[in-house]
Amino acid sequence: MDHIEKLESRSIHILREAYSSFKDLCMLWSIGKDSTVMLRLAQKAFFGHVPFPLVHIDTCYKIKEMIEYRDRLAMLYDLDIIYGVNEKAIAEKMTFPDGNCSRIKCCELLKTQALTDTLNGTGVRYRFNHKTGKYERDTNTQPYTGVIVGVRADEEGSRSKERYFSPRNENNDWDIANQPPEFWNQYKTDFKPGTHVRIHPLLDWTEVDIWEYVRREGIPTVSLYYDKGDGKRYRSLGCWPCTTPIDSTAKNVDEIIEELRSGKLKNVAERSGRQQDKEDGGGLEDLRKGGYM
Amino acid sequence: MDELIRTTEKALNVKKREDMHIVIVGHVDHGKSTVIGRLLADNNMLPEGKIEQIKEKCRRNSKPFEYAFLLDALKDEQSQGITIDTARTFFTTEKRNYIILDAPGHVEFLKNMVTGAARAEAALMVVDANEGVMENSKRHGYLLSMLGVKQIAVLINKMDAVGYSKERFDDIKTEYGAFLESIGITASSFIPVSGMQGDNIVNSGAKNMPWYCGVTVMDQLEAFDSKGDNSRLPLRIPVQGVYKFTGNNDDRRIIAGTVETGVLNVGDEITFYPSGKTTVAKTIEMYNADVQTSAEAGSATGFTMSQQIYAMRGDIAVKSNEPQPKVSNGIIANVFWLGKEPLVKGKSYTVKLGTAKVKARIESVNKVLDASTLNNIQKSEIARNEVGECNISFERQIAFDIVDENPITSRFVLIDDYEICGGGIVTAEKAIGGGNITRDDALITRDERVLASKQRGHVLWLTGLSGSGKSTISGALERVLNSMGYSCYRLDGDNLRFGLNKDCDFTDRGRDENLRRAAEVARLFADAGLITICTFISPKGEQRANARACVGELGFSQVYVKASVEECARRDPKGLYKKAFEGSIKGFTGVDSPYDEPVDADIVIDTEETSVDGAVDMLLNYLSDNGIIY
Numbered sequence: 001m002d003h004i005e006k007l008e009s010r011s012i013h014i015l016r017e018a019y020s021s022f023k024d025l026c027m028l029w030s031i032g033k034d035s036t037v038m039l040r041l042a043q044k045a046f047f048g049h050v051p052f053p054l055v056h057i058d059t060c061y062k063i064k065e066m067i068e069y070r071d072r073l074a075m076l077y078d079l080d081i082i083y084g085v086n087e088k089a090i091a092e093k094m095t096f097p098d099g100n101c102s103r104i105k106c107c108e109l110l111k112t113q114a115l116t117d118t119l120n121g122t123g124v125r126y127r128f129n130h131k132t133g134k135y136e137r138d139t140n141t142q143p144y145t146g147v148i149v150g151v152r153a154d155e156e157g158s159r160s161k162e163r164y165f166s167p168r169n170e171n172n173d174w175d176i177a178n179q180p181p182e183f184w185n186q187y188k189t190d191f192k193p194g195t196h197v198r199i200h201p202l203l204d205w206t207e208v209d210i211w212e213y214v215r216r217e218g219i220p221t222v223s224l225y226y227d228k229g230d231g232k233r234y235r236s237l238g239c240w241p242c243t244t245p246i247d248s249t250a251k252n253v254d255e256i257i258e259e260l261r262s263g264k265l266k267n268v269a270e271r272s273g274r275q276q277d278k279e280d281g282g283g284l285e286d287l288r289k290g291g292y293m
Numbered sequence: 294m295d296e297l298i299r300t301t302e303k304a305l306n307v308k309k310r311e312d313m314h315i316v317i318v319g320h321v322d323h324g325k326s327t328v329i330g331r332l333l334a335d336n337n338m339l340p341e342g343k344i345e346q347i348k349e350k351c352r353r354n355s356k357p358f359e360y361a362f363l364l365d366a367l368k369d370e371q372s373q374g375i376t377i378d379t380a381r382t383f384f385t386t387e388k389r390n391y392i393i394l395d396a397p398g399h400v401e402f403l404k405n406m407v408t409g410a411a412r413a414e415a416a417l418m419v420v421d422a423n424e425g426v427m428e429n430s431k432r433h434g435y436l437l438s439m440l441g442v443k444q445i446a447v448l449i450n451k452m453d454a455v456g457y458s459k460e461r462f463d464d465i466k467t468e469y470g471a472f473l474e475s476i477g478i479t480a481s482s483f484i485p486v487s488g489m490q491g492d493n494i495v496n497s498g499a500k501n502m503p504w505y506c507g508v509t510v511m512d513q514l515e516a517f518d519s520k521g522d523n524s525r526l527p528l529r530i531p532v533q534g535v536y537k538f539t540g541n542n543d544d545r546r547i548i549a550g551t552v553e554t555g556v557l558n559v560g561d562e563i564t565f566y567p568s569g570k571t572t573v574a575k576t577i578e579m580y581n582a583d584v585q586t587s588a589e590a591g592s593a594t595g596f597t598m599s600q601q602i603y604a605m606r607g608d609i610a611v612k613s614n615e616p617q618p619k620v621s622n623g624i625i626a627n628v629f630w631l632g633k634e635p636l637v638k639g640k641s642y643t644v645k646l647g648t649a650k651v652k653a654r655i656e657s658v659n660k661v662l663d664a665s666t667l668n669n670i671q672k673s674e675i676a677r678n679e680v681g682e683c684n685i686s687f688e689r690q691i692a693f694d695i696v697d698e699n700p701i702t703s704r705f706v707l708i709d710d711y712e713i714c715g716g717g718i719v720t721a722e723k724a725i726g727g728g729n730i731t732r733d734d735a736l737i738t739r740d741e742r743v744l745a746s747k748q749r750g751h752v753l754w755l756t757g758l759s760g761s762g763k764s765t766i767s768g769a770l771e772r773v774l775n776s777m778g779y780s781c782y783r784l785d786g787d788n789l790r791f792g793l794n795k796d797c798d799f800t801d802r803g804r805d806e807n808l809r810r811a812a813e814v815a816r817l818f819a820d821a822g823l824i825t826i827c828t829f830i831s832p833k834g835e836q837r838a839n840a841r842a843c844v845g846e847l848g849f850s851q852v853y854v855k856a857s858v859e860e861c862a863r864r865d866p867k868g869l870y871k872k873a874f875e876g877s878i879k880g881f882t883g884v885d886s887p888y889d890e891p892v893d894a895d896i897v898i899d900t901e902e903t904s905v906d907g908a909v910d911m912l913l914n915y916l917s918d919n920g921i922i923y
Contacts, residue, residue: 001591001592003311003312003390005592006591008593009551009591009592009593010593012551012593013533013551013593016533016534016549016550016593017533017648019534020533020534020606020648040581043580043581044579044580044581044593045549045593046536046538047536047538047543047547047578047579047580048538048541048543049538049540078540078541153381154381154383163408179405180404180712181404181405181407181408181631181713182408182411182713183407183408183411183440183706183716184411184704184705184706184716185551186645186705186706186713186716188712188713190643190708190711190712191711192711204381204392217581
C-alpha cells in the first residue's frame with residue numbers, strides 16, 4: 001500500500017468505528033477541501049452511502065459560491081444535510097463586519113456558539129428536503145454524541161495534539177492536559193451522558209495529501225481554490241470579511257500540488273489568509289478549547 | 294455551474310514513498326523536544342520565519358531560546374516547560390515521509406507516551422549524559438518492547454554538558470545496553486549527541502567527538518526498516534459492521550472491516566469466530582475504484598458472502614484453511630496499567646479486543662513488575678504505570694490469538710468508568726468453568742442483558758401451513774436470540790388457546806377472534822420491547838393484514854414459511870394431516886380449507902430448500918439489516 005492508501009484505510013477504519021459506536025452521529029462539513037475529502041472517505045467506508053447527516057454552520061458571511069456548491073453536492077450525492085446558524089447574533093448585528101465586535105468574538109458567536117447550539121439541539125437546525133429542494137426547520141433536536149470533524153494535525157500546534165477520538169465535556173471544553181490514551185486501533189468510544197466525542201479521521205493527513213487525494217479520486221472542489229487569471233487564489237476557505245486570497249497562479253489541482261511540493265508556498269503557513277488566527281498569540285487554540293473546530 | 298466545480302481527471306502520479314512513524318521517548322528533561330527541533334532546523338524543514346518568531350517570543354518573555362519551543366506550540370506547555378502530549382511533526386526525505394511523535398517523559402503522562410509509541414515503527418530513546426539512566430529510561434524501554442516496537446536507537450544527549458567525554462558515553466552504553474538485552478531488545482545503535490549544539494543529529498559531531506565514528510541520528514532514521522509485512526500472517530478481519538444500506542436499491546450485504554493480518558482473496562472459504570460459521574468470500578466491494586479480487590493487510594475492506602450466514606460486529610473473519618484463532622472465556626495476559634485507580638483482583642472491567650467488546654473480571658494478579666528494577670513483586674493489584682500478569686475471564690466467549698501466533702489480534706484494552714485504563718497482550722488461553730460452554734448452552738449473562746437493550750420491539754409473524762416448519766424455526770430463532778442476549782417471546786396457537794383464548798372455537802369467527810387477540814397481545818409485547826415471534830397458520834390474507842394494521846408503526850414483518858401440502862403431509866409432526874385426510878378433522882387448512890399464499894411477505898423461507906440453521910440466519914440477517922437488533 002502506498003502512502004495515500006494507508007491514510008485512506010486508517011480514516012475509513014475510524015469512520016466505521018465511529019458509525020458503530022455512536023447512535024447520534026454527524027459529520028461537520030465546512031465545504032472546504034478537507035471536509036470534502038472526508039465526505040468521499042465516508043462514501044468509501046460505507047460503499048457509496050453516507051449513513052449520517054452532514055452538518056454545516058452557516059455564518060451568513062460564507063462566500064456565495066460555497067453555499068451553491070454545498071447544495072449542488074447535496075443533490076448529486078443524495079446527502080442528508082443540516083445547517084445551523086446563530087440567528088440571534090445575526091439579528092442583533094453582533095458581528096465583526098457590522099463593526100460591533102472583534103474578529104475573535106465574531107468567530108465565537110457565529111461559529112463556536114452556532115456549532116455548540118446546533119450540536120446540542122438547542123439551536124435551530126435546517127434540513128435539506130430532497131423532494132422540494134429547500135431547507136426546512138428540522139424537528140429532531142436530539143443532541144449529537146459523536147461529531148466527525150476534518151481537522152489535520154499539520155495545520156497548527158493545538159491540532160497536532162489531538163486524538164482520533166477526542167472527548168468534550170458538558171460545556172464543550174477540550175481538556176488538553178488530560179486526554180485519553182489511544183493505541184492499537186482502540187479508541188475512546190464510551191462516554192458519560194451529556195458529553196460528546198469529536199472524531200478526527202483526517203488527523204494524519206497533510207495539505208499535500210489532501211490535494212493528492214482530490215486528484216486521485218476526482219473530487220469536485222470549489223473554484224475559489226484556483227487562480228482564475230488575476231494571480232490570486234484561496235488556500236483556506238472561511239468567511240469573506242476575514243479570509244484573503246494568496247498570491248498564486250495555480251490554476252488546477254496539479255499546479256497546486258506542484259506549488260505545495262516544491263514551490264514558494266513550502267514555507268508559508270496554510271492558514272495565513274485567516275485573520276482570526278492573528279488576533280493574539282493563541283487565537284485558534286483559545287477558540288478550540290471553547291469548542292471551535 | 295460548470296465554472297463553479299472543477300473536477301480533475303483520475304490521474305495518478307503519487308510517489309511511492311514510504312511512511313515511517315518514529316517515537317522519541319526518555320526520561321523527563323533529557324532533551325527529546327530539543328533533538329526534534331534540531332532535526333527539523335538542520336534539515337531545513339521549518340517554515341520561513343518560524344525560528345525568528347519563537348526567538349522573538351523568548352526575548353519578550355526573557356527566556357533563553359530553545360529548539361524545544363518549536364514543538365511545544367501550546368501555551369499550556371510552554372508555561373510548564375514539559376511536553377504533555379504526543380505532538381506530531383512531519384518531515385520528508387527522498388526516501389520517506391517521517392512522522393515524529395514526541396512522547397512526554399514525565400511519568401504522569403505515560404498514557405500519552407503509550408499513545409505515541411504504539412503507532413511507531415522505531416524509537417529514539419534519549420538519555421541525558423549527565424543524569425544517566427533514570428527510572429523512565431527503563432520503564433519506556435520496557436513498554437516499547439511490550440507495545441511491539443523492536444527497533445530502538447539510544448541517543449546519549451547533552452554530550453556538551455559532560456565535555457564530550459567518551460568514558461561517560463561508554464558507561465551509559467554499557468549500563469543501558471545490558472538493560473535492553475535483559476528485555477530482549479538489541480539497540481540498533483548508541484549515538485552520542487548534543488541537541489543544543491547540533492552534534493551528530495544531522496551534521497557530524499566529529500569536531501567535538503573525534504572518537505565517535507558511527508552514524509548520526511539522521512543516518513539511523515534512514516536505516517530503520519519499515520514495518521514488517523503483516524500480510525504474511527494468517528488472515529484476521531475483526532468485523533466492524535455488517536452493512537445493508539438500502540438507499541438507491543442497493544441490496545448488497547457487506548461484511549466491513551480492516552484486514553489486520555493476512556490477505557483476503559475472492560473465493561476464499563471464510564470462517565467467522567466465535568460462531569464457527571462458514572461461507573465463501575464472493576466479491577470485494579469498493580466505491581469509486583476498479584474491481585479488486587484481493588485485499589492485503591492494512592486495507593479497510595468489505596466483502597460479500599456467497600451464503601448469507603449471520604455474522605456480527607465483534608466476530609473475527611479468518612480463512613478456513615489457515616491456523617484458526619482461539620475461542621474462550623478466559624485468558625492469561627500481560628497488562629500495563631494507566632488508570633488512576635489500580636487494577637484489582639475481583640473487579641469487573643470492559644475488554645475491547647479487535648472489534649469485540651465484552652465484560653471481563655480479573656480472576657487473579659499473578660505478578661507485578663517493578664519497571665525500574667525489573668524485579669517481580671507479589672501484589673494483588675497493578676498500580677498506575679505498572680506492568681503485571683493476570684488471569685482475566687469474560688462473560689462470554691470471544692475469539693483472539695496468542696501473542697506468539699499473531700501479535701495484532703492478541704492485543705486488547707481494558708475500560709473502567711468510560712476510560713481506557715490499560716492495555717494487554719494475551720499470552721495464553723485459560724478457560725473458566727471447564728471451558729466447554731457452547732453458545733447455545735450459555736446462561737444469559739449480565740453483559741448480554743445490557744446488550745439486550747440493543748433491540749427494538751418487533752412482531753415477526755410466521756404464517757404457513759401446518760407442518761411447514763413455523764414452530765421449529767421460531768423455536769430455534771428464540772434460542773439463538775436468547776443466547777445472544779436479546780429478549781424475545783414466542784406466541785402460538787397452543788399457548789394462547791389454553792388460556793386467554795380458551796373461549797375461541799374453531800368456527801370462522803372463533804378463528805378470526807383468536808388471531809385478533811394474538812395480534813393485540815403481540816402488539817403489547819412489542820411495545821414492551823420484546824421481539825415477539827408469532828406462529829399462526831393465519832390462512833387468510835385479511836387476517837394477516839389485520840394483524841399488521843393492529844401492530845402498526847411498532848414494527849411488523851410477515852414471514853411466509855413455505856412448503857407444499859404434500860411435503861407438510863409427509864412430515865405431519867402432529868398426525869393432523871392423517872386425521873384430516875381420514876375426515877376426522879374438518880376444515881383443515883390445505884386439505885379441505887384454503888390457504889391464501891401471501892403476496893406481500895417480507896421474507897419467504899422455503900423449508901423444502903432451506904435448513905433450520907439457514908432459516909435462522911435469514912431471520913437474524915433480516916432483524917439486523919432492519920435495525921431491530923444491533
